[in-house]
Amino acid sequence: MRNAAIVLMVLASGGLAALGGCASKIDSGYGVGIQAEREAAVRQSQQKQDAPDTPGMYLALIDKMQSQGLFYASLAHIDAYERQYGSTPDTILLRADALRQTGQSQASADAYTKLINTPLAARGYRGLGLLAGSAGDFSKASESLDAASRLEPTDALTLSDLAYARLCLGDIAGARVPLMKAAELAQNNPKILSNVALFLLVDGQPAAAQGLIAQQKFSPEVQQAIRTDAQRITAASTQASRARVAAVAAATTERARVPVSNAPQTVDSLLHAQLPLTQTLGGQAFGQSGATAAIQPQLVAR
Secondary structure, three states: OOOOOOOOOOOOOOOOOOOOOOOOOOHHHHHOOHHHHHHHHHHHHOOOOOOOOOOHHHHHHHHHHHHHOOHHHHHHHHHHHHHHHOOOOHHHHHHHHHHHOOOOHHHHHHHHOOOOOOOOOHHHHHHHHHHHHHOOHHHHHHHHHHHHHHHOOOOOOHHHHHHHHHHHHHOOHHHHHHHHHHHHHHEEEEHHHHHHHHHHHHHOOHHHHHHHHHHOOHHHHHHHHHHHHHHHHHHHHHHEEEHHHHHHHHHHHHHHHOOHHHHHOHHHHHHHHHHHHHOOOOOOOOOOOHHHHHHHHHHHOO
């Protein structure tokens, strides 16, 4: 997934990028000519087989279209499928993925949201995470992907996406565990391994990162993407550290300003503080200075 910070080479499918800015491009080409060629290939493939005459076969055909990058064609067939067989969580997911891949973000988010209360809830959260990441909202992306990984703890791509989102937030330490899980669950996935290289680079292990890059023989484009992301993540990590230091300093300053009179009092002093209130109930009107003074310590005590 790469579109704005590799734009998630991992989010779009799990590796260097995952979230957002990370919408991946179809590697085999762009444009109407390429799309037409793919559609022709699918039609030719269909002619060699029986027409899909069951829901399962039809869904398999639509899924195959999407794996070949024919997302617009898949949307047309999803419409046809649902007209014949009705909407199901599987068709909602296929539609959501196709809408995301064709740049229809809001419609895609609506479709993913429909999955939250279905058996495909994890896929719904993951899709929302990818959309958030592609929009540059890595905080929301991290939250959605974390929800997805809790529902499907062994989904390597989701774990890698989650790690990438945290890296983009500057949370290098928080990315380590989900990324190592992903790497061990899918040891040969190049996109996940590219995220591992990225992590090693920003974690201060450049030799290990270069060793992995050489071992995997990443293309020059992928290597450049890793270096570019590493610069952005390092900057985000530095900014996050400064924000934490500033927050601690502000909290310390605020505590120093708290008046001594507002400090916790002893039980004995609080009991004595109630006496004026008891006395004023019979004389002064409630709410005058004496009563107010008596109430103050009780508020502090709470």
